[in-house]
Amino acid sequence: MQLTGKKSIRAALAAATCTVLSQPLQASQNSDEWDVKSGLLYYSEADRVTVIAPTVSAGTTTESGDIFTLRAIYDSLTGASPNGATPTNTTQTFTSPSGESSYTTQAGDTPLRDLTDTRVVLGIDWESELSRLMRHTLTANISSERDYLSLGVSDTLQRDFHNRQTTVSAGIGLTMDTISPEGGTPVGLQLLTASSEAGGDEQKSSLDLLLGITRILNRHTLTQVNFSHTYSTGCLTDPYKILSMIDPTTGETVQNISGEFLYRHEKRPDTRTSDSLYWKLQHQLTQDVVYLSYRYFQDDWGIRSHTMDLKYRYELQSGNYLQPHYRYYQQTAADFYHHSLVDDGALPDYASADLRLGEMTGNTVGLKFGIPLSDGEFNIRFEKMVQTGESHPADAIGVQRNYDLYPTLDATIVQIGYRTVF
Amino acid sequence: MLHLLCVPMDISIEHSPCRSYWTGRFNAMASPCEILVETQDREGAQHIVRQLAAEAWRIEEKFSRYRQNNLIDRINHSRGQPMEVDEETTLLINYAAQCFQLSDGLFDITAGALRRIWSFQPGAIPPDEEKVQECLSHIGWSRVNWEPPTLSLPQGMEIDLGGIGKEYAVDKAAQLANQATEASFVINFGGDLFVNKPRRNGKPWVIAVDDPSATGVQQVGQLAVTHGGIATSGDARRFLQYKGKRYSHILNPHTGYPVVNPPRSVTVLTDTCMEAGMLASFAMLQGPNARQFLEAQAVPFWIVD
Numbered sequence: 001m002q003l004t005g006k007k008s009i010r011a012a013l014a015a016a017t018c019t020v021l022s023q024p025l026q027a028s029q030n031s032d033e034w035d036v037k038s039g040l041l042y043y044s045e046a047d048r049v050t051v052i053a054p055t056v057s058a059g060t061t062t063e064s065g066d067i068f069t070l071r072a073i074y075d076s077l078t079g080a081s082p083n084g085a086t087p088t089n090t091t092q093t094f095t096s097p098s099g100e101s102s103y104t105t106q107a108g109d110t111p112l113r114d115l116t117d118t119r120v121v122l123g124i125d126w127e128s129e130l131s132r133l134m135r136h137t138l139t140a141n142i143s144s145e146r147d148y149l150s151l152g153v154s155d156t157l158q159r160d161f162h163n164r165q166t167t168v169s170a171g172i173g174l175t176m177d178t179i180s181p182e183g184g185t186p187v188g189l190q191l192l193t194a195s196s197e198a199g200g201d202e203q204k205s206s207l208d209l210l211l212g213i214t215r216i217l218n219r220h221t222l223t224q225v226n227f228s229h230t231y232s233t234g235c236l237t238d239p240y241k242i243l244s245m246i247d248p249t250t251g252e253t254v255q256n257i258s259g260e261f262l263y264r265h266e267k268r269p270d271t272r273t274s275d276s277l278y279w280k281l282q283h284q285l286t287q288d289v290v291y292l293s294y295r296y297f298q299d300d301w302g303i304r305s306h307t308m309d310l311k312y313r314y315e316l317q318s319g320n321y322l323q324p325h326y327r328y329y330q331q332t333a334a335d336f337y338h339h340s341l342v343d344d345g346a347l348p349d350y351a352s353a354d355l356r357l358g359e360m361t362g363n364t365v366g367l368k369f370g371i372p373l374s375d376g377e378f379n380i381r382f383e384k385m386v387q388t389g390e391s392h393p394a395d396a397i398g399v400q401r402n403y404d405l406y407p408t409l410d411a412t413i414v415q416i417g418y419r420t421v422f
Numbered sequence: 423m424l425h426l427l428c429v430p431m432d433i434s435i436e437h438s439p440c441r442s443y444w445t446g447r448f449n450a451m452a453s454p455c456e457i458l459v460e461t462q463d464r465e466g467a468q469h470i471v472r473q474l475a476a477e478a479w480r481i482e483e484k485f486s487r488y489r490q491n492n493l494i495d496r497i498n499h500s501r502g503q504p505m506e507v508d509e510e511t512t513l514l515i516n517y518a519a520q521c522f523q524l525s526d527g528l529f530d531i532t533a534g535a536l537r538r539i540w541s542f543q544p545g546a547i548p549p550d551e552e553k554v555q556e557c558l559s560h561i562g563w564s565r566v567n568w569e570p571p572t573l574s575l576p577q578g579m580e581i582d583l584g585g586i587g588k589e590y591a592v593d594k595a596a597q598l599a600n601q602a603t604e605a606s607f608v609i610n611f612g613g614d615l616f617v618n619k620p621r622r623n624g625k626p627w628v629i630a631v632d633d634p635s636a637t638g639v640q641q642v643g644q645l646a647v648t649h650g651g652i653a654t655s656g657d658a659r660r661f662l663q664y665k666g667k668r669y670s671h672i673l674n675p676h677t678g679y680p681v682v683n684p685p686r687s688v689t690v691l692t693d694t695c696m697e698a699g700m701l702a703s704f705a706m707l708q709g710p711n712a713r714q715f716l717e718a719q720a721v722p723f724w725i726v727d
Contacts, residue, residue: 009704
């Protein structure tokens with residue numbers, strides 16, 4: 001018998017105890033408790049749109065270990081957004097799609113269309129364990145705006161390997177959107193003055209595939225690589241974006257016999273295939289944490305983009321933290337991006353003057369301050385984002401050279417977050 | 423399930439008379455529990471006490487064999503069907519299996535059935551031999567098919583992690599407290615304790631060891647502890663006196679009978695409460711050889727004979 005006599009079992013017992021206690025602390029799985037996160041986002045572009053969005057989410061763990069999270073966002077958007085037409089040397093007048101109202105833009109100014117919209121997003125996540133090392137998350141979303149309805153479902157499967165040092169994820173998502181533009185869906189590249197019938201609702205659907213691997217490199221370092229592929233089909237054209245028709249010599253916006261300026265509706269391909277590769281590294285120093293990530297994106301519209309993101313969580317003596325943030329973004333233009341169309345009789349297959357499809361560089365700097373509370377956290381984030389593009393492109397003609405064809409976007413973001421347990 | 427935040431009166435917290443530490447109290451695992459935190463920060467102390475109480479209640483809820491529909495209950499009603507268990511349970515069962523090996527079968531989580539035939543209430547009588555033999559046929563960890571994380575418990579058998587649970591809860595609570603504070607603290611879950619470090623003045627915490635026959639009334643000694651887990655096995659009030667023979671409540675799963683002539687109580691101090699508890703249990707199972715066994719382990723211990 002091992003116990004009898006003078007034999008010491010202490011070392012073996014100590015080793016066994018150490019193994020049991022090495023397991024990370026479990027979050028208290030109390031099925032009555034709700035982990036509630038609430039936030040208020042304020043996003044404002046100088047002279048453009050302002051969005052105020054309260055968000056709330058609540059998650060609970062059931063007896064069986066499943067986690068349910070309910071999410072809700074309410075966006076209210078006001079302001080104005082570039083309609084795609086370029087500045088010119090005279091006052092421009094635009095008629096709303098319904099034909100009931102019109103707005104004018106002074107000579108030299110970037111034409112902006114007034115916007116007000118509200119959006120409601122509701123979502124549910126259901127995370128459950130399939131086996132000891134495998135779990136999946138099923139997500140469903142519905143998002144509704146005045147002229148847009150989006151339904152989405154996705155499922156992600158995660159499997160742990162190597163003593164849970166490595167996690168492999170695979171996901172699939174489907175999104176079905178219905179677009180009901182104000183005044184109907186316009187015909188791509190048709191002149192706004194043409195009185196042809198606009199179509200009704202349009203559909204758009206997307207398929208997302210994701211493959212990822214997360215690996216714990218050591219006690220302080222974690223890295224993640226994700227690859228995602230998206231295929232979209234249907235109406236990908238923005239019904240409210242237009243392009244100016246430009247005189248090939250003067251660069252002025254062309255007028256018809258009745259003195260009306262000529263603009264065309266934009267038109268984009270009806271499919272889009274994109275791939276993106278994302279890499280993240282998270283490293284804990286003595287106390288502080290560094291987050292570094294990079295994303296490469298490319299699609300068959302000709303857009304290639306690079307995003308670099310750096311955050312540093314600095315732990316203060318008081319237990320609070322400060323987190324500076326810097327993000328660099330750079331993208332090439334879509335093949336069919338044109339700031340305007342030359343009125344020379346030939347029309348491209350596709351064209352859009354949407355600034356978001358143009359070549360641009362973005363810089364974001366921000367600071368977040370967090371106060372951990374006994375049952376959650378309070379934080380506030382302040383960010384400034386500046387996006388610049390080709391203001392004076394080489395292919396600008398005549399008077400166009402006098403104007404800013406890619407106005408700088410200057411946005412301020414303030415977000416307040418509060419997390420607690422009920 | 424007990425709800426921590428909605429029923430705050432389950433937990434009380436008060437300043438010690440000398441005003442150097444806060445004491446939080448609550449009940450868990452059928453025992454009074456207390457947490458001493460040497461800090462001036464009431465909210466901080468309260469937060470720690472709440473967290474630790476939640477952890478104690480979580481472990482109790484999950485592993486108590488007295489709860490219906492928890493994991494242990496499901497295993498004990500599995501009727502021989504294989505059951506997959508989660509990672510935490512896997513580790514605890516692995517630990518129990520190792521303790522079974524180390525004690526040469528004296529520590530056995532399937533031995534709980536013996537407690538149904540042995541009663542230590544006043545006036546109880548020992549079960550007859552036939553009953554003991556019948557009971558022994560449903561005992562024995564070596565008959566359980568344990569292929570982590572799948573457990574196949576033969577029909578009629580049951581497991582009970584009660585011999586590990588409270589000490590495990592103390593050590594897990596200590597991990598939580600260590601994460602939450604730099605302050606010196608004492609965790610006491612019904613006599614199973616953990617001390618993280620010396621007090622602010624550099625002095626040890628002084629822990630009174632009760633006389634096993636007069637708990638809370640008479641003390642047999644005081645321990646000065648600066649770090650470690652402390653556990654006690656044995657309770658002199660739980661024994662059976664029958665026809666001039668004294669039966670201790672420590673049951674030997676090999677024979678189905680109480681251990682003969684164990685000490686009245688054994689207290690052990692080691693790095694963790696789990697080790698201390700296991701060494702104290704092993705020592706009791708040694709009967710009169712308890713002292714010899716503990717000396718061989720080279721750990722601080724106190725025996726009340």
